[in-house]
Amino acid sequence: AxxxxxxxxxxxxxxxxxxxxxxxxxxxxxxxxxPSPAVTPVTPTTLIAPRIESKSLSAPVIFDRSREEIEExxxxxxxxxxxxxxxxxxxxxxxxxxxxxxxxxKTSLSMFSKSEFSVKRRFSDFLGxxxxxxxxxxxxxxxxxxxxEKSIVGMTKVKVGKEDSSSTEFVEKRRAALERYLQRTVKHxxxxxxxxxxQFLESSELPRAVNTQALSGAGILxxxxxxxxxxNKMTIKMNESDAWFEEKQQQFENLDQQLRKLHASVEALVxxxxxxxxxxxxxxxxxxxxxxxEDHTALSRALSQLAEVExxxxxxxxxxxxxxxxxxxxxxxxxxxxxxxxxxxxDHRMKCWQKWEDAxxxxxxxxxxxxxxxxxxxxxxxxQAKNEIREWEAKVQQGERDFEQISKTIRKEVGRFEKERVxxxxxxxxxxxxxxxxxxxxxIKYWEAFLPEAKAIA
Amino acid sequence: MKVLEGLDDxxxxxxxxxxxxxxxxxxxxxxxxxxxDISDALSERDKVKFTVHTKSSLPNFKQNEFSVxxxxxxxxxxxDSFIENEDYAGYIIPPAPxxxxxxxxxxxxxxxxxxxxxxxxxxxTKMKQELEAEYxxxxxxxxxxxxxxxxxxxxxxxxxxDLNFHVFLEYNQDLSVRGKNKKEKLEDFFKNMVKSADGVIxxxxxxxxxxxxxxxxxxxxxxxxxxxxxxxxDRMTRSHKSAADDYxxxxxxxxxxxxxxxxxxxxxxxxxxxxxDKTRKIEARVSADEDLKLSDLLKYYLRESQAxxxxxxxxxxxxxxxxxxxxxxxKARAKNKDVLQAETSQQLCCQxxxxxxxxxxxxxxxxxxxxxxxFRKNLVELAELELKHxxxxxxxxxxxxxxxxxxx
Numbered sequence: 087a088x089x090x091x092x093x094x095x096x097x098x099x100x101x102x103x104x105x106x107x108x109x110x111x112x113x114x115x116x117x118x119x120x121p122s123p124a125v126t127p128v129t130p131t132t133l134i135a136p137r138i139e140s141k142s143l144s145a146p147v148i149f150d151r152s153r154e155e156i157e158e159x160x161x162x163x164x165x166x167x168x169x170x171x172x173x174x175x176x177x178x179x180x181x182x183x184x185x186x187x188x189x190x191x192k193t194s195l196s197m198f199s200k201s202e203f204s205v206k207r208r209f210s211d212f213l214g215x216x217x218x219x220x221x222x223x224x225x226x227x228x229x230x231x232x233x234x235e236k237s238i239v240g241m242t243k244v245k246v247g248k249e250d251s252s253s254t255e256f257v258e259k260r261r262a263a264l265e266r267y268l269q270r271t272v273k274h275x276x277x278x279x280x281x282x283x284x285q286f287l288e289s290s291e292l293p294r295a296v297n298t299q300a301l302s303g304a305g306i307l308x309x310x311x312x313x314x315x316x317x318n319k320m321t322i323k324m325n326e327s328d329a330w331f332e333e334k335q336q337q338f339e340n341l342d343q344q345l346r347k348l349h350a351s352v353e354a355l356v357x358x359x360x361x362x363x364x365x366x367x368x369x370x371x372x373x374x375x376x377x378x379x380e381d382h383t384a385l386s387r388a389l390s391q392l393a394e395v396e397x398x399x400x401x402x403x404x405x406x407x408x409x410x411x412x413x414x415x416x417x418x419x420x421x422x423x424x425x426x427x428x429x430x431x432x433d434h435r436m437k438c439w440q441k442w443e444d445a446x447x448x449x450x451x452x453x454x455x456x457x458x459x460x461x462x463x464x465x466x467x468x469x470q471a472k473n474e475i476r477e478w479e480a481k482v483q484q485g486e487r488d489f490e491q492i493s494k495t496i497r498k499e500v501g502r503f504e505k506e507r508v509x510x511x512x513x514x515x516x517x518x519x520x521x522x523x524x525x526x527x528x529x530i531k532y533w534e535a536f537l538p539e540a541k542a543i544a
Numbered sequence: 545m546k547v548l549e550g551l552d553d554x555x556x557x558x559x560x561x562x563x564x565x566x567x568x569x570x571x572x573x574x575x576x577x578x579x580x581d582i583s584d585a586l587s588e589r590d591k592v593k594f595t596v597h598t599k600s601s602l603p604n605f606k607q608n609e610f611s612v613x614x615x616x617x618x619x620x621x622x623x624d625s626f627i628e629n630e631d632y633a634g635y636i637i638p639p640a641p642x643x644x645x646x647x648x649x650x651x652x653x654x655x656x657x658x659x660x661x662x663x664x665x666x667x668x669t670k671m672k673q674e675l676e677a678e679y680x681x682x683x684x685x686x687x688x689x690x691x692x693x694x695x696x697x698x699x700x701x702x703x704x705x706d707l708n709f710h711v712f713l714e715y716n717q718d719l720s721v722r723g724k725n726k727k728e729k730l731e732d733f734f735k736n737m738v739k740s741a742d743g744v745i746x747x748x749x750x751x752x753x754x755x756x757x758x759x760x761x762x763x764x765x766x767x768x769x770x771x772x773x774x775x776x777x778d779r780m781t782r783s784h785k786s787a788a789d790d791y792x793x794x795x796x797x798x799x800x801x802x803x804x805x806x807x808x809x810x811x812x813x814x815x816x817x818x819x820x821d822k823t824r825k826i827e828a829r830v831s832a833d834e835d836l837k838l839s840d841l842l843k844y845y846l847r848e849s850q851a852x853x854x855x856x857x858x859x860x861x862x863x864x865x866x867x868x869x870x871x872x873x874x875k876a877r878a879k880n881k882d883v884l885q886a887e888t889s890q891q892l893c894c895q896x897x898x899x900x901x902x903x904x905x906x907x908x909x910x911x912x913x914x915x916x917x918x919f920r921k922n923l924v925e926l927a928e929l930e931l932k933h934x935x936x937x938x939x940x941x942x943x944x945x946x947x948x949x950x951x952x
Binding site for chain 1: 772791800801812823919931941
């Protein structure tokens with residue numbers, strides 16, 4: 087069965103290794119042209135037994151089958167794959183320099199040739215991967231995890247060779263973000279099957295992804311397209327027949343707002359915690375000086391001890407700020423961007439609907455033309471009209487199928503996304519709370535050590 | 545749980561320290577002969593009215609127990625009368641309490657009122673409570689500082705007998721001491737300038753006496769370092785408070801998330817929101833306690849060390865006067881003119897100098913004793929409070945984690 091899958095996939099994804107082209111709105115659907123069994127409205131019940139429809143080789147069913155096959159194969163241990171991004175290394179000099187990261191995969195999945203392997207990748211490789219996945223899957227309703235953001239300022243500092251703490255921080259922030267990005271991507275059962283993803287993880291040489299630079303011509307064109315899309319979105323007035331979608335969109339809108347607010351508060355906390363750390367360190371030094379000038383011996387000693395305690399507490403604050411940021415703050419910013427991807431998928435559905443709508447309108451026009459030709463009795467024009475009618479009838483059918491497919495996929499994706507979200511938040515927040523616990527335990531240790539010193543002042 | 549006892553919702557997180565406030569920064573023996581405290585205080589628009597309550601067995605007073613109402617300016621008047629009294633030149637004059645300053649707090653409350661429309665009712669109530677608590681804390685601090693001043697005076701064997709002090713305590717009418725007007729403030733400014741310039745000249749005179757020489761060197765350095773430590777401690781405490789405020793906002797956001805979410809993570813968010821609310825209260829108390837036990841302590845000794853420096857200055861001044869009188873006497877004797885006058889003058893200077901030196905020595909020794917005792921008390925209490933709060937925090941976190949892990 088797997089061989090069949092591979093062949094089919096090569097068929098469908100012949101463009102997989104091509105250079106990334108810009109996302110054009112008129113992209114050919116990757117579904118087969120065979121009509122699906124019945125044109126029924128999308129309801130949750132159709133999701134229950136996808137296997138029944140699997141007689142045809144239409145692509146979405148392949149996805150379903152492949153996922154279930156993988157599940158059976160791995161005996162329920164589906165996502166036994168772990169990605170680590172480590173060892174950032176500067177390659178080259180000056181403005182052409184870049185950071186290379188080691189991407190290590192540990193897995194027991196049989197689709198990979200080895201159980202543990204690693205490759206070197208640079209940031210633009212990650213962006214290239216995301217670009218490819220997005221162009222293949224976003225417009226059919228899959229929520230493709232967004233790649234970490236570019237940062238011209240951050241990277242310039244690193245390129246120029248500023249070896250200060252802010253550039254080290256930047257590299258670490260990026261490394262962690264890249265790791266989270268890959269983890270999320272491989273957790274997606276459909277994306278895990280993608281050959282581009284596998285190539286990214288496995289092959290030692292990767293064709294350079296061009297057109298990912300922020301200020302390249304392609305980059306600017308991307309920005310312009312995004313803006314155009316935004317305007318288009320506002321003008322599409324869709325007749326939403328399915329309340330589920332309207333509800334979900336509203337929910338995601340609310341969630342987005344709330345997360346942004348929370349993120350802002352957490353960022354403030356990180357900032358204040360860093361401030362507190364700096365001020366504690368300053369106080370520690372000052373207390374040490376005071377202890378030095380104090381001429382009562384026991385008090386002098388106690389003040390020096392106080393200075394030491396405060397110095398240790400400063401360290402604690404720094405570590406806590408680290409946790410505040412990497413666990414809490416980054417989780418929130420990741421999800422804010424993920425929700426943007428979710429919203430994007432909903433938008434694609436609208437565009438899909440629009441296309442279907444447009445096809446129906448065009449079909450109507452073609453029928454009118456045929457009628458006119460009939461009246462005017464122009465036999466050759468009538469034939470042409472009939473051909474066009476057939477063409478557009480097919481397009482209308484395709485449009486409807488596409489729309490139902492994307493709606494179905496989105497429902498599934500949203501379900502999966504929500505489950506992941508809940509798990510993610512719970513795991514990370516619990517880990518974060520545990521970091522708070524650690525801080526308090528350390529504080530107790532330090533003050534318990536200091537107390538007898540204070541009491542010893544006589 | 546004993547540890548969580550003090551975590552009430554009310555704004556008075558200084559309540560347990562209320563009675564101890566009297567002796568925060570000084571270790572004073574209050575004896576039956578004269579006990580002074582501030583039993584009540586009222587904050588009106590731009591002034592604070594303190595009710596000064598006295599209990600005394602001394603014959604000087606008409607009654608054994610009585611109260612009067614005083615304002616900040618009257619405290620300053622009393623303090624200044626000590627400074628200007630030549631007889632007290634040889635004592636460390638207890639530093640005047642700082643002016644009550646609610647401006648910052650009032651401004652914040654006003655801003656909150658203006659921004660009421662832009663936040664939820666819940667957030668508004670939370671922030672209002674927070675700011676009111678802040679206001680109350682500042683209020684309690686200013687009461688404490690005025691009280692400490694009076695207690696120091698009452699505990700001082702000589703100053704407690706001062707007539708102005710008795711009038712201050714007993715006279716139940718307004719003392720009609722207006723604040724200094726512009727002219728007087730300008731005069732003060734020049735006086736201070738002259739004094740500092742003089743101080744520099746006078747301090748150049750090397751002291752024969754080892755004790756005073758050592759004290760001078762010590763106080764100079766100590767004063768500067770206490771100033772620095774006080775400023776840094778202030779900044780540290782403020783950062784702590786900012787972080788606690790952030791917890792507040794995070795708690796509110798989590799609450800909003802919890803009430804709006806459609807998945808089963810609602811309960812989770814609500815529990816974590818509750819945790820942040822509670823932990824924030826503890827963090828706020830940590831900040832307040834650090835402020836009280838550390839920042840205030842350092843601020844107080846900044847003022848006291850200045851008062852001690854002033855004493856040394858007065859002594860040096862009188863020494864210089866004495867030496868000048870000696871020179872004048874020699875000259876007079878040489879010229880055999882106005883010898884008696886010069887002799888009297890010299891004798892007076894000598895007496896003054898010796899009187900100041902004698903009492904100054906004792907004052908400085910007492911200062912050291914008081915300082916060591918106050919630091920000990922405060923550092924011990926600081927450590928104990930930090931421990932109490934950390935343990936409380938830990939318990940909160942562990943309880944919350946137990947619930948969250950149990951649920952998932």
